[in-house]
Amino acid sequence: MTDVPATSGYDVLVIGAGVGGMESALSLGDMGFKVLLVEKEASVGGRMILLSKVFPTLDCASCISTPKMAAVGHHPNVRSLVYSEVDEITARPEGGFSVRLTQKPTFVDAAKCTGCSLCEPVCPVPVPDEFNYDLAGRRAAHIAFPQAVPKKAVLSRRGTSPCSFTCPAGVKPHGYIALVRAGKYDEAFRQHLEDAPLVGVLSRACYAPCEESCTRADLEGTVSIRGIKRFMADRYYAAHPEPEYGPPKVLSGKKVAIVGSGPSGLTAAFFLAKAGHTVTILESAAEPGGMLRWGIPSYRLPKSVLERDLKNITALGVQLHTGVKVGSLEALRSDGYDAVFLATGTVGGRTLGVSGDHLKGVYDAVGFLHDVNADAPPDVAGKNVAVIGGGNVAIDCARSALRLGAKQVYLVYRRSREEMPAHAWEIRDAEEEGVHLACSWDVDQVVGYDGRVWALELVGSSSTGGKGRKQALARDESRRETLPVGAVIAAIGLTPATSPFSTEIARAANGTVKATPETLQTSLPYVFAGGDDVLGPSSIADSMGQGRRAAFYIDRYLRGVELSGTVFDDPLPEVDRAQVAAEARTDAPARLPVPAPRLAVGDRIASFVDFEAGLTEEEARANANRCLDCGICSECRQCVAACPADAIDLGMRARHETVTARSVVLATGFSPFDARQKPAYGYGRLPNVITGPQMDRILAPTRPFNAVVRPSDGKTPSNVAFVLCTGSRDDQVGNRLCSRVCCMYSMKQAQLLMGSLPLADVTIYYIDIRAFGKGYEEFYRQTQGMAVSFVKGKVSRIEPTDDQDLLVHYEDVEGGGGEKVARHDLVVLAVGLLPNTGALKLFPDGAPASDVHAYISEPDEELEPGKTSLAGVFVIGSATAVRDIPDTIVHSEAASAQVAAFLKRPGAKA
Amino acid sequence: MLVFSTNAISDMGIDLAGSSHLDYAASVEVISVPCSSGIHPEWILRAIRAGFDGVFIAADGPECSYVSDCVERTGRVVAEAQALLEKSGYDAGRLKMAAICSVCAEPFVHHMRQFGDALASASAPAVG
C-alpha cells in the first residue's frame, strides 16, 4: 500500500473500499486531495470483486475491479488502510473532523509477507470462506482471495480459545487438537512440548481444567482433551523412546540450581535449559519426580510415563542429583549457582488434631501414598478404612485403599457433597468403585484399643449456609455415629517443605515462601520460588505454570534485564463461549462425546493398573473433530514454521490511531438480506436452496467447486429456479423497498447458467421485472430469447423432496390462478439488499440524518447528491439507497465533485 | 509456445493459474503487451520462425478498457497473422486466440493443454 505519512491530516476520509469508495478515493486523489481510505476487510474491492460477471454487458467483475483496486493501492494521494475500522468521528472546533481508527491485528507483518500463501495449506483450522459465501472452506491462515489488494495473509483470530486460555501450565490444547484432527500427531506433540514438558504426566494425571472450559461442554459434552493428549503422547513415545533433540548449541554460561524435582522444578529446568543455561536439579529423595512419583497412585500415572517425560528434560543437559538435601541457599550461591529456584513442594501432611490421632493405623495421606508408590503399602487388606478429607488426595487415598484390598472404604468429609473440593468425576469414579461417602460428618475422636485404631467417633457437621469452602462450620451434636475402622488416613491438607530456609528468606505464616506473584522472586534476589512452595498445595498444571513463569523471569534475571516492564504471558482475551455455542447450535448437527473405554469396576480395583484405555486413532480424531475452534486460530504455529519470510506475528495487537480529515465520505455500502429471515424458503435448512450471491460464486471462473453443481450431492443441476424479491418488497421482513439489482443479477445468472448448462431449464419467479437501466430491457429480452421461463408469481414456500429436490409453491397468476407446485433441483433466492446502519454509530455528537428506511439521507437528493445533513460529511452509493454498479460509480463521482467543492469553498482552510 | 497476454487483464488470469499451482508446460512463455489489439502479425511469424511451435493470444475480451471492439480487432490481427503464416508455409493452426479474463486461470490452463496437444499431434513443422 502507498506510504502516505500517517501523522498528518487528510483532506478526505473515505470509509469503505467497495467500488464506490474506491471510485471516490481515486477521483478525489486525481483532483489532488489527500485521501485516507479505510476498509474493514483484508482487501479493498468490496462486494463487486465477489461477482462473476456483471449485467448488462456480461463483463467480468474481476477484470473491471482489479485495475481500480491496483490504482487505489498505488495512488500517490491515497493511503488505504485495510483490516481497519473507524471507531469514532468528532467535529473539531477549528473545523474538520477528528477520526479515531483501529487497525485490527492481522498477525502477519505486511511488510514481510510476500503473499506466497505457504501458510494456508499447513493451517489445520478450517473456516467457512466468506469470499465464497460459506460455500467452501478456507483456513484460518489465508489470503482473502486471489485478487486481493494488498495481497497479504491474515490469521483469523477471535481471541484465545477457552481451553488454551484456562490452562495454568500454558499448554495450548486448541493447537494440538487441531493438529491431531489433521492427522499431524508428531507435530501436535512437538507443539505441546514447546509450551510445556511432562506431556505424558499431564495426559494421565492432569485434572484438565481445559475440559471444564470447553465450549462443547455447554453443548453435548466436552471434547476429551486429555484423551487426545494421551493418544498423541502414547503414540509419540512409542515411536520415539528417546527425545529427538540434545542440549542447546549456544550456552549462556550461567548456572541455575533447582531445588526439588516436582512438576514446577522440572518445568523450570526445561525452559531454563532451552534458554542455554546450565541447570542442576537437586532432589532430596532417591528418585526424581516429587509428587508425580510419590503422590499419584500408578493407576492414574504409570511410572514409565514419568520416566519418559523426564528424558525430555534431561536430554537438554539438565543434571539431576538425587538424595541431596539442600540446607542453605547461601551455600548454593557459593557453589557457583547464579540463581536458585526453590520448588521443594509439600511433603508433610497435617494431623487430625483430635484425640487418638497418633494411634497406630492412623496415616497421613502423603505418607500413605508414598508408601503405596514405594511398593511398601500399609496393610489395610480386609479392614475398614476411613479417609478423612474431601479433596483429590483423599480420593486417591480411598481408591488406593480399595486396590489394597480394604473391606469397606469410607470418605469422611465435614461438609456437604456439593462442597467437596475434589473433581466431580473423581468422586463419581470413587463411588462407582465402591467408596462410601460420609458427608457432613466430622471426626470427634479416633477410638483406639491396644494402641491401634479401632473406631472413629463421628459427629454431625454442616456449613452454616452459602457456598464455598470459607463458610463456617457448625457441629451438630444431635448426630453421632461410631464407625468401626482398622485404618484412618488423614487427607486434610499439606504443608510446604520450606522450613530449612526460614532464616534466609521471608515466609508466610502457613509456611509458604513470600515471592512477588508476577516474577516469583523472593526476598533474596537470586532466589525464586514456585509451585506449592508459593501457592500451597496445588495441581500439577498450576505447579508447571509456576515453573514456566519462574524460568521466564530467572532467564531475564540471568541476562541482567529488568524483571519488570514486560508481560510474561499476554494472550488475546478469552472468546465468549456463549457466543460460540450459540453459533454452533444454529447449524451444526449434534456431535456426541467420544468417551475413552474403561475397565470394568471389578477389574479396576483388583490392581493398580491403568484403568482407562487410551483413545484409538479414530476415537482421538473423532474427539478432535468435535472441537469448535472457538478462537478460530488454534495457535498451533504451523504457519510460523512454514512462512519463509518470518512474517507471522502472533503477538500482534490492534493499533489505534487518531487522524484529522477535513471531510468524510461514507461509502459503507449495504448489507445483504439474511435469507434465514424467510423461513418459508428453507435457506440454511435445505442444502439446495442457495442465495444469489452464492450462485454468483458458483458461476464465477474462480468458483469453489470448479463446476456448476448443487451443494447437497454435487449433482449438476438441470432445473433451476430463481426466487425474486427474497427479502425485498416484503412487509413481512420489514423491507418494503425494492432492492433494485436482484431482477438483473438473476437474469444474468440465468444467462450464465444457460451458457454453461445449455440443456438446463431455468425459471424466474417474479412480481415485476425491473429492467430499467441503460441496456437492461434489452438484456431482459435477450434472456427471454434464451428460453429462460419467466413466471409471474412470487414463490410462497419451498418444500424438500426425499432426494433433496425442491417443490416450489406459487400461484400461476397469469395462467388462470390457483396454486401450482413445480419441482426444481436447485433454487436460488435473489436476496435483497438492506441498509448498512453501522456508519450512523460513528458520530457520538450526532449522526447524519437517516430516512425512515435507515438509509443515510441526502436532504436535497435532486440537486445536492451525496450531501448529508452534516456539513463536510458525504455519502455515496448504496449507503444512501440501493444502487447497481453503474449508478454507484456515477453517484460516487458526483459526491467527489461535492467534496471538492466543499474543500474549495470560500474561506476553507487547507 | 509463446503467449501474448495483456497487462491489465489476461496477465492476471495467467498469474492466478500460477498462484493456484495449476500445472501447465514450462515451455509456455509469456510476453505482456498493453492490449491484444496492438499485437503485430509479424511478431507471430517471427516467433514461429524463431522456433516456437505455436503462438497463443490471451486476448482482453469485452472487458478491455481501451477499445470496445477489442475482440474484433484482435480477431483481425489473428486473421492477418494466419494468412501470413500460411503464406510463409506454416500451418495457420499454430496461432490460436481466446479471451482470457482476470480470473480465467482454469480456462487458460485448459487452452494451454489443448493447444499443446494440438501442436504435438500436428505434423512436424514444415519450414517454408
Add this chain to the structure above:
Amino acid sequence: MKTDPTFVDTLRLGGEFDARMCMNCGVCTALCPLGLEILPRKLFRRVLLGDHTAVEGQETTIFSCLLCRLCEQNCPGGVHIAENVRTLRTYLNREVHGLAEA
C-alpha cells in the same frame, strides 16, 4: 368485466375491507391449505374492480376459509386477509342471508 369503482365502498360500511396494498404476487393463494383458487387474491381483485357478482357467487368459498392466516402471515403487502374475509362474510350475512340483525 365491467368495473364498478363504488362497490368496495359498500363493503367498507360492513367492516374494514382493505386490499389496496395487494401487488398481485399470488403468495396468498399459493399457501391456502384448502387450495381455494379464487381466494384470496383473485376475489379481492374482483372486489376492488367492483365485480360484486363475484362475491355473491362465491359464498361457499368465502365461508370455507379457515381464517388460519397462513396467507396473511406471508403477504408481502401486509394485507389483513382474514379480516377482509370476515368483512365479506358480514356483507353476505347482511345482504344475502338476511341476517342483518345478527
Add this chain to the structure above:
Amino acid sequence: MTDEKSRRIGVVVCQCGGNISDYVDTEKVREAASHEPGVVSTQVQMFACSDAAQQDAIREIREKKLDGIVVCSCSPKLHLATFRAMAERAGLNPYEYTQVNIREQCSWAHTHDPAGATAKATGLVMAGIARTARSQPLEPIRVETLPQALVLGAGVAGLRSALALSDLGISVHLVESSDHAGGQVMRWGDLFPHDKVGAELVASLVAEVGRRENIQLYLGTELVEKSGRVGAFSVRLRTFTGDQIPLKVGAIVVATGFEPYTPKPDEFGYGLPGVITLPELKEALARRPKPLVYGGREIRSIAYIYCVGSRQSADDGTGHAYCSRYCCSATSHISTVVNGLDASVKQYHLFRDVRTYGKYEALYESALRGGSLFLRYGEEAPPVVRSQDGALVVQVKDRLLGGEEVELRPDLVVLVTGMVPRDNAALTRVLKIPVGQDGFFREVHVKLRPVETVVDGVFIVGTAQGPKNVAESVQSALAAVSKAGALLLKGYVDLDPQVAKVDPNLCVWCDECTKACPYGAIDRVAYGDKEVAEVNPILCKGEGACVPVCPKQAVSVLGYTHEQVTSMIDALAKEAV
C-alpha cells in the same frame, strides 16, 4: 537510443524465500544473466522487495552507474510500482526498469518441473534484459489545461454542472440552443420523490447561475466547431443572430437532454379528446386545478397506459426498445398528486411491469394506498382506447385475472410516454462522439467510465446519455465535474508516456493507422517533402490499435517497440525449454 551492447544493466533475481528458489535454480539464472552483453551487475536476493534488498539495489545502481535494471521476482501487479519507485530513488528513469515474473508465471506454475522452470526463468530473464537493453528513458507527458469549461445545454443537468464547475473555480461557458434556460423540467410541477416543484427548482438554479461571475450563459446559441485536445479545446459558438464566438476551453460537458416521446396519431387513441400524454398531465397538474378539470371536463377517473414509446419490440420499427426508466415512478407519483387534489378520483394503471426500482417502491406503495388499481397488459394485447357516445372506453385484457377483458370508462386517458433521444446528428459531427443503438450518446464504459466519451475531455451527462430522472441527471452532471476537475484543477495532467510513436522515415501515409485509432490521436503532418502520420501523445492511450495495421511497421508503442518485442521473442526462442 543507446546501443544495447554499451548498456549498463543490473539484474536482481529474487528467491522469494523459497517460493521461487525451491523450483527455480536462482543462482543458475543469475549466472546465465551475468554473461549477457550489457549486464554489469547481478545479484540474488532472498526477498527483493525487502527494504534491505532495495537498499542493495539502489547502492548497486549508483555505484555501478546502471542505466537499466531487471528485477526477476513476482507478478508486476504486486511490485511494479515498488521497483519503479526504487529506480527513481536511485536516480534511474523508471521506464528503464523491467519486471520479470518468475513466480506466478514460472516457479508456481511449474512446481513439478524444476528444470523446466529454471530454463523458462532463464528465458524470461533474457527477454527482460533484451527489452531493457532497447528501452529508453521516458518522462510523463505533462499537458497544460485551461480552467475553463464549456457546458452544452442549460437544463437541470447543464445548470447544475455549470454551478459545480464554478464551485471548483473553473469558469464556465453555458450554451443553450433555445431562448431560455431550464429545459423540460421547467414545465413540470411536483417532482418525485420529494415533491419539489420543477419550475421552482430550475428557477433557483438559473438564479444562482446568474449570480456567478465565472459562468457566462449563452441563449439561442449552438456549438459549431471544435478542435484541439483535452485541456485546450478551441471551440466556436454561433448565436441565433449568426455571430460567431471563438472560445478556448479545457473540457466540454454535453447536457443536451432528451425529447418526450410523441405518440403517433391514434396510438392508444391519441388525438381523441381526453387522451393526453404524461408530460401534458404534468403540465396541467402544475397549475393545481381544483376541482380536477381537463379540457372542460371534470375528471372522476383516470386510466394511465404505460410504456407508450418504450419497451417496444425492435421489429415494429419505432426503435424504442429500451425502458425509459423514470415513467413508472413518475406515474405512481402523479397518481398520488391527483389523490392529493381529489382523493375520490379513481385511477387505473395499465402497466407491463411496475418499475419503481429501489426507494421509488415507496411511490408505488403510496399509489396503492391512494386506491390506484394496477392492471397488467401484455405487449401482444395492448389496451384499446375508443370513444363511445363522447365517452372514453378502454378495454384491457388483465393478465392478473388470467387475461380476462376488463372495461374501463375513464374521463381521462394518460399515455405514459417515454424519453427519446434528441436529434444529435449535428453535435455528433462537431464533437465526434458516438451514439449508441438507442440513439443516446454512448459512454466509453458503463462501469469504468460512465460519463466519459472516447474523446478525452468531452463528457456526456443527464438524459443526453440515456433516460434519467432529475436526481440521476444531476448525479451524472456532477460526476462529469469531478472528472473535469481532475483534468483542470491542477492546471496540468500527467499522462503515461508509453504511447504510440511513428517513425517518420518509415511512414508512407497510407491512413490505415488513422482509421484504426479509436481516439482520433493520429494527425497527418508534413515531414520533409512527404506527408506522414504523427501521433498526438496527449490523445493516444498506448493500447497500440494502430500497430498491427501499419504495413511498414512504422508505428509502435514505446516500451513495446518492434525492436523490443522481437528481441524478446528471439531471446525466449533461444532459451526455449
Add this chain to the structure above:
Amino acid sequence: MPVPISATLGMLGDNLRKRRSALPLGRRVSTAWARGLDLPHGGSTVLYTGQMWQMVPAINAMSRQLSKYENSRLTGLFGFARTLNRLVNLTPLLARTKASERRAYNERLRNIVRLLRAAGVEFGYLYADDVYAGGLAHDEGLDRALEEHARWVWEVFRRNGVRRVITVDPHTTNMLRSVFPKLVPGFSLEVRSYLEVLAEKRLTARAPLERTATIHDSCVYARYENVVEPPRTLLAGAGVRLAEPELSGKMTFCCGGPIEMLFPGKSSEVATKRINQLKAVDSRVVTACPLCYANLSRAAPSDVEIHDISDYLVEAYCPVEA
C-alpha cells in the same frame, strides 16, 4: 349440497343473543370439571375457560349428527330447525354428548389447574360467570350479535372485579386479548394464556419424560397471538425432544377445525393433510388447542397419537406421588 350456511349461522346468532353461547351447555355441564378442586370464587385473577374445552364434546357430537346431513336432501330442514331453535333450544338435541368424552375433556382443565398450582400461581374461577367468549360468531362475521355479546361479557368481568385472566385455549385468548378491546369501549384486562404464565415460571420437571414427539401449533396461538415459544419451552423442560414438522411455528398448517361446522368434509380433508405432515416426523403429536385436538383426533389413524400439551406437562411437572 352442503349444510345451508344461512340457517346454521342464524341458529348460531340466535343462540348467542338469546342464550349467550354458541352451544348453550347449561351451568352444571360447564362447571362440572371444577368439582372438588376448591377453586376460590372470582378474585382479581381468574382462570377463564370460555367454555371451550367443555364445548368440544358437544361439537364432536354435533359433527357426528351433521355429517349425516351433509350432501343429503334433508338439509332443507335446517331452515325449519332454525325457526324452531328460536323458541326451544335445539342444540342439546343435536349435541348429545358422551359422558366419558366429557370427563376426558374436563380432565384437561383439571391438568391446567394442577400445573398452575405447582407453579405457585394464585387464581380464582367464575363458575356460573365463566361464560362463552363468542369466537365462532366473530369468525363467521356475525358482527352485530358479537358486539352485543362482547359488551355483556365485559360486564360480567367487571361485575366480578376481574383484572387479570388466565386463558386455556387460543380462541378465547384471541377474543379477549385482541378482539374485544376493539369492540368494547373501555375494555381492559390483562390476558395471558396458561402456557405463557407457566413458561415464565421456569418449572423443574420432577419426572422428565424422555420421549420424542412433534408439535402442531394452533394457527390462532402462533399467528394471531404469537404464542410459539412457550409450549416449546415447557415441553423441552418436560424432557420431550420435539421434532418440528415441515410447517410449524408461524408457518403452521391449519387442523381444519374452523370449518368443521359448515363443511365437515373439507374440514376432514385439511385435517388429514395435516396429520400426514405430522406423521412424517413423529407418531406422537402434541397440541395446545381443544379444537385442534378434537379435529386432529378425529382424522388421526390408529398409529398416530394426539395429545394435549397439558397431559404431558402434568406427567412431567406434577407426577402423581407414589
